[in-house]
Amino acid sequence: MVKQQHQLFVTLLALVDAVVVSVACLAAWGVRLAVVEGGKRVGWDEWIRGPLFIFAIPIVLVVMQMFGLYRPRRDRSLWPEQGAIIRMSVTAMAALVVALWAVGNAAVTSGVESPTIEVLGHDLDGGRVQLGTLAVLLPVFLGVHRALFRTVLREIRRRGFNLRHVAIIGVGRLGQITMRTLTRNGWTGINVAYFVSHHGSTHRKECQGKPVLGGLDELDEILSENRVDAVYLALPNAKAAALPGILQQLQRYAVDVRIVPDVHPRFVPQSMVVSELDGMPILSYRECPSAGLGGFSKRLLDIVGSALGLIVFSPLFLVIAVLVRMSSPGPVIFKQRRVSLGGKTFKIYKFRTMHQMRDEQRELLHGVDATEAWTRRGDPRITRIGRWLRRTSLDELPQLLNVLKGQMSLVGPRPERPELIARFREDWRGYMLRQHVKAGMTGWAQVNGLRGDTSLRKRLQYDLFYVRHWSVWFDLRILWLTLFRGFVHRNAH
Structure with missing residues (x-):
């Protein structure tokens, strides 16, 4: 009975998908008329002919089937389907362009009138606008439609129907x-x-x-x-x-x-991946959460964000560099070995906030371990300008260069020194799961107030929560919160 209901469900869903694709095509044609052709009035036959329904609908439906968008998803969350819709739309648009080019080229060669010539032939500018608009609207319309559809269906099931x-x-x-x-x-x-x-x-x-x-x-x-x-x-x-x-x-x-x-359950990650090799099922227990399309999106966000940050903050870089140089002898930029994705080490960049000390000067420090993990409030090694830089987190700005180089990310667990990681991995179970993502300039722990000399256990809990629940949207949320919580905090010193 349920299988028969599923077949009916898939048929209805495909019909609704076809309607949504048609609406997206009409909207793209409308944008073309408004932008390229000055909003001229056309008849209904022109509206149908222009969007090339005969190509778009079957191509999209076939590609949706290929991407598994008509398989049962009763026990799956909404987000994987949204990601599949985006990937499907890219593939479908590529197939649509190839199909239109092939038919249009054949029509031009044979001298036969074809609506595809309007899209990719004589009116190339208009065709670009139409196809570009469709490429944007298709995943948006289908994504919204599927999300609403699933939400309504879930509510029906909660009420005891379609069990x-x-x-x-x-x-x-x-x-x-x-x-x-x-x-x-x-x-x-x-x-x-x-x-x-x-x-x-x-x-x-x-x-x-x-x-x-x-x-x-x-x-x-x-x-x-x-x-x-x-x-x-x-x-x-x-x-x-x-x-x-x-x-x-x-x-x-x-x-x-x-x-x-x-x-x-304690050892089960947020999303296990089941794959297959020559008929042998493989259950991936630990897998980089930001691999594949997600990793590409995260890297793109890092490149754009770090490049914009370097441009916007370049005047501030110059001012801070002068202040650091004037505050005490030594280099402007402090470099130190840290660990990031996969346990790889790199040199992190910071504005120098401490006095450079010789061995005899270290001996004069009373009650301060110069090799301890983190600085403490009132640490005499910190310069006056360094104290302000640390309190406002502006000493971290040079790490935008680490992000641009691909050594760090804008968002992720804060990087630690290799010797500290060697200690923490023995003392704290699950600590090395942090290395499944790139170290970040800001993170879930930092926007929740866990900075400086705070509980390592709590920081680890927040870092592991980030690793298990990572998404580009989560990164954007953390970046937004950083604007309000990440720069100035009472634990920063």
């Missing part, structure tokens, strides 16, 4: 976690109908408020008499040897099968 009934095989810790997770996410519309024990037989009658209908020895009888749409296999590692036999049994039933790996 998908499932069984869970496994009544142990993993089976109970699976039950609680499915129940907590009611927007999926997944209803657990019953449990099957992972033992051969059982006297247990209930688990997490749901009936236990028997054990693995009775699996065939249970599935025959109690039909479900899907089965979740939540077997403990001790029962892993039974998995092939269970999968073979399930092949005799028209049910979808989901396998929940027995991995402790």
